[in-house]
Amino acid sequence: MPTLTEEGVNGLTDAVLHVRDLSVRYAGAVRALDGVSISVTEGSVVAVLGGNGAGKSTLLRAISGTLGLQGGAVEGGEVTFRGQDLRGRDPGTVVRSGIVQVPEGRRIFGELTVEENLRAGGLSVRDRGARSRARDRVFELFPRLEERHRQRAALLSGGEQQMLAIGRALMSEPELLLLDEPSLGLAPKVVDRIGEVVREINGQGTSVILVEQNAAMALAVADQAYVLEVGRVSLSGTAAELADTSEVRERYLGIPGGDTDDRPHPPHAPAPSADSANGRPAIRELDVEALTVRFGGITALSDVAFRVEPGSVHAVIGPNGAGKSTCLNVLTGVYAPTSGTVRYGDKVLTGLRPHRIARLGVSRTFQNIALSPAATVADNLLLGRHRLSRAGFLSTGFGLPGARRERKREQGRVAEVAGLVHLDAQLQRPVAELPYGDRKRVELGRALCADPALLLLDEPVAGMNPDESEQMSQTIANVRAELGISVVLVEHDMAFVMRLADHVTVLDFGERIADGTPAEVQQDPAVLRAYLGGSPDSQEAAG
Amino acid sequence: MNQFVELLISGLSLGFVYALIALGFVIIFKATRVVNFAHGSILLLGAYVVARTHGSLGFAGAVLAGVLAAALCAVIVQLVILRRLRGATTDTLTIVTIGIDILLATELTRRIGTKVLNIGDPWRDHVVHLGSFSVPSARVAAAVVAILVLAAFTAAFKYSDWGVAMRSAAEDAEGAALMGIRLGRVAAGAWAVAGALAALGGVFFTTFPTPGVQATVGLSALTAFPAAILGGLDSVTGAVVGGLIIGVVTTMTSGYQDHIAFLGRGLGDVVPYVVMVLVLLWRPSGLFGTKEVTRV
Numbered sequence A: 001m002p003t004l005t006e007e008g009v010n011g012l013t014d015a016v017l018h019v020r021d022l023s024v025r026y027a028g029a030v031r032a033l034d035g036v037s038i039s040v041t042e043g044s045v046v047a048v049l050g051g052n053g054a055g056k057s058t059l060l061r062a063i064s065g066t067l068g069l070q071g072g073a074v075e076g077g078e079v080t081f082r083g084q085d086l087r088g089r090d091p092g093t094v095v096r097s098g099i100v101q102v103p104e105g106r107r108i109f110g111e112l113t114v115e116e117n118l119r120a121g122g123l124s125v126r127d128r129g130a131r132s133r134a135r136d137r138v139f140e141l142f143p144r145l146e147e148r149h150r151q152r153a154a155l156l157s158g159g160e161q162q163m164l165a166i167g168r169a170l171m172s173e174p175e176l177l178l179l180d181e182p183s184l185g186l187a188p189k190v191v192d193r194i195g196e197v198v199r200e201i202n203g204q205g206t207s208v209i210l211v212e213q214n215a216a217m218a219l220a221v222a223d224q225a226y227v228l229e230v231g232r233v234s235l236s237g238t239a240a241e242l243a244d245t246s247e248v249r250e251r252y253l254g255i256p257g258g259d260t261d262d263r264p265h266p267p268h269a270p271a272p273s274a275d276s277a278n279g280r281p282a283i284r285e286l287d288v289e290a291l292t293v294r295f296g297g298i299t300a301l302s303d304v305a306f307r308v309e310p311g312s313v314h315a316v317i318g319p320n321g322a323g324k325s326t327c328l329n330v331l332t333g334v335y336a337p338t339s340g341t342v343r344y345g346d347k348v349l350t351g352l353r354p355h356r357i358a359r360l361g362v363s364r365t366f367q368n369i370a371l372s373p374a375a376t377v378a379d380n381l382l383l384g385r386h387r388l389s390r391a392g393f394l395s396t397g398f399g400l401p402g403a404r405r406e407r408k409r410e411q412g413r414v415a416e417v418a419g420l421v422h423l424d425a426q427l428q429r430p431v432a433e434l435p436y437g438d439r440k441r442v443e444l445g446r447a448l449c450a451d452p453a454l455l456l457l458d459e460p461v462a463g464m465n466p467d468e469s470e471q472m473s474q475t476i477a478n479v480r481a482e483l484g485i486s487v488v489l490v491e492h493d494m495a496f497v498m499r500l501a502d503h504v505t506v507l508d509f510g511e512r513i514a515d516g517t518p519a520e521v522q523q524d525p526a527v528l529r530a531y532l533g534g535s536p537d538s539q540e541a542a543g
Numbered sequence B: 001m002n003q004f005v006e007l008l009i010s011g012l013s014l015g016f017v018y019a020l021i022a023l024g025f026v027i028i029f030k031a032t033r034v035v036n037f038a039h040g041s042i043l044l045l046g047a048y049v050v051a052r053t054h055g056s057l058g059f060a061g062a063v064l065a066g067v068l069a070a071a072l073c074a075v076i077v078q079l080v081i082l083r084r085l086r087g088a089t090t091d092t093l094t095i096v097t098i099g100i101d102i103l104l105a106t107e108l109t110r111r112i113g114t115k116v117l118n119i120g121d122p123w124r125d126h127v128v129h130l131g132s133f134s135v136p137s138a139r140v141a142a143a144v145v146a147i148l149v150l151a152a153f154t155a156a157f158k159y160s161d162w163g164v165a166m167r168s169a170a171e172d173a174e175g176a177a178l179m180g181i182r183l184g185r186v187a188a189g190a191w192a193v194a195g196a197l198a199a200l201g202g203v204f205f206t207t208f209p210t211p212g213v214q215a216t217v218g219l220s221a222l223t224a225f226p227a228a229i230l231g232g233l234d235s236v237t238g239a240v241v242g243g244l245i246i247g248v249v250t251t252m253t254s255g256y257q258d259h260i261a262f263l264g265r266g267l268g269d270v271v272p273y274v275v276m277v278l279v280l281l282w283r284p285s286g287l288f289g290t291k292e293v294t295r296v
Helices: A056-064 A091-096 A114-121 A130-139 A141-145 A158-171 A189-201 A217-223 A239-244 A247-252 A325-331 A355-361 A377-384 A393-397 A401-420 A436-449 A465-485 A494-500 A517-524 A525-532 A536-542 B001-033 B037-083 B090-112 B137-159 B161-171 B173-178 B183-205 B219-220 B222-233 B234-256 B265-283
Strands: A016-028 A032-040 A044-048 A070-081 A099-102 A176-181 A207-212 A224-229 A231-237 A286-295 A298-308 A312-316 A339-344 A362-366 A454-458 A488-492 A503-508 A510-515 B127-130 B133-136
Touching: A016 A056, A032 A044, A032 A056, A032 A070, A032 A207, A032 A224, A032 A231, A032 B133, A044 A056, A044 A189, A044 A239, A044 A494, A044 B133, A056 A070, A056 A091, A056 A099, A056 A176, A056 A207, A091 A099, A091 A362, A091 B173, A099 A377, A099 B173, A114 A130, A114 A158, A114 B161, A130 A141, A130 A158, A130 A189, A141 A158, A158 A176, A158 A189, A189 A207, A189 A217, A207 A217, A217 A239, A217 A401, A224 A239, A239 A312, A286 A325, A298 A312, A298 A325, A298 A339, A298 A503, A312 A325, A312 A494, A325 A362, A325 A454, A355 A362, A362 A436, A377 A401, A377 A436, A377 A465, A393 A401, A393 B265, A401 A436, A401 A465, A436 A465, A465 A488, A465 A494, A488 A494, A494 A517, A503 A517, A503 A525, A510 A517, A510 A525, A517 A525, B001 B037, B001 B133, B001 B137, B001 B183, B001 B222, B001 B234, B037 B090, B037 B183, B037 B219, B090 B219, B127 B137, B133 B137, B137 B161, B137 B183, B137 B234, B161 B173, B173 B183, B222 B234, B222 B265, B234 B265
Parallel strands: A044 A207, A044 A224, A099 A176, A176 A207, A298 A510, A312 A488, A312 A503, A362 A454, A454 A488
Antiparallel strands: A016 A032, A016 A070, A224 A231, A286 A298, A286 A339, A503 A510, B127 B133
């Protein structure tokens, strides 16, 4: 994609931070950043936008020196701060040179008091006087923290915790503050307040890199902005320029740029046949009724209801922290709901153990790929057949004829599934050698090997580039057409969801805010608000 | 009744010694997520140094030397061996500590042989009379020292910069690193403190009524391991409570051995593990441990 301002900000010489042509890999396999260049001018706010897996957090880790803690390493390019090379510096040194990162998900120390959290933030400062001056300034910026300074940080509300995370970082009086998704999972009002806080901090002379999925808030406070897509900078320019582009609007809302929906809809599945002849569980409707899940004081899901028609593709979408994964975990029996029921046909799933639910023909994939990296694709897929295999430890060990016959049969089925998800060529390769997109396919294949009637997909295209995502959507459409099974998918990628789903349920803060066909949901003001942030009246400005 | 109270007092005083040792396990685990199986050998090293040097340095000087030696040894294990194994899982590191334990224990056993070394403590076999009960002076000293050390540790853990850094790193290592807390120093500090506590525990573990420094002391000091586990491996309070429970239970079992002879001899050695298993069946994360949360 083109750079909006040709000279960009890279040409400016008064930049404090320069990232040039940076490439980063994790564990020698997944390339998370590929030739990324950004720079931060003294006293400016730079927004970095992008979806899940775009490489935003990786970029911050490369600056703050924490890549190593995640098994990542810089492959090429450079990161300089005031002329000093930051590559290979440990996080402690980076903090002492004036850069502090507020991590994604706040990561305050919940067992420590508010005051102790702030103290932890100031430990890198030797001078006690400077520490207490910094603390006074933090309390001035966030009076709420002073009121609650003796309380355990875990007891603060989400917004207060974010304030604490920012305050903690300010304790070392950084020249450059890195904020990783500060608006994640927060109510629109609180998000507005965070925008103000960023402005205030910047007004006091601190430069800021603001990584966000909330494009409206980030573009409103930033001077410059970059959009990352699968590890590359796909757009850059001033915040005002980016806010005007249809790309940004489309990417964050899934609204096609001006045109009407001309994408081919996947063919609707043939009526599910009574398939119990070949031992496959029958395909039934899934009913979620008044589902509420609480963890301690946090309500992750509140009175959520939806219905998945047999043979349909049903998407559950919502911003980070909306309760999507919690919802999947209740469906598979990993979490027990506080109240409400999940019915599958005439069976009540709530209260059943995960393996009992799997036996009813419910199969899932995992957002953070959960495969055995050293085993081959075939073996990983074979694992999915476990529920359907009869041969025991001894008969397999002695290679009895029954066990051998079964193995042959199972391998045949594995090959069929591999064909369905386009992995035939990779069957004998260890999973660790596969690129990320293919691993996601193995996840899907393993779930399909269990011959499910209901397939649950947890972010099947997270971190994929548009091509991979397109292929994945073809594969899922194929699978559905071929097997006629129901699919529930949780996803961030709006374009993907709109292309594939028959029906969409939108969650925000654990509540169902919309439910309907993709076209209906796209027009829903509550959905626009949830995705763009901001209060209802600021919505026009945002959109 | 008389015997019961006497055993209880004796058990509690022994329990404080276990608490010192168990606290070492907990500190290392909290800071680095490694279970240090070399702890018993580091303790033996501390006690051995005390036994060898008290003739020339005096008892107080020898204890100082022992504490420093054990702390230094622990730091060397952390800096020279564990930290170099970058990228290894904590499980691997834990198994490495078993190897270190075997090396250390073999060398110390070679030096000590079958001898029983005197720790050179000033309490010898004196006994303090509390009303109608009598307790070895060494045990009283152990309890007093242990309570003082535990109080000092708790205060440092709660109020000092070191404590804030330790607790932050224990809760979220990456978060702490992002705040400029140097994880390497936190880990080295934790190992040093744990080593020092082990040496101190070793001194009282080898005073009267135990015979003295033997090659087997390292192994029997591992009885503090079930104390740490049943208290919850990541809880300071748990280490103290677990230590006290194990101290009382072992002392009681040995004291009433004749009454429970039908269970067989030597039950005192087994009972800490029985108690640990029972507690874990009831509370899988130990009495004060944090429940492990995994996200799917």
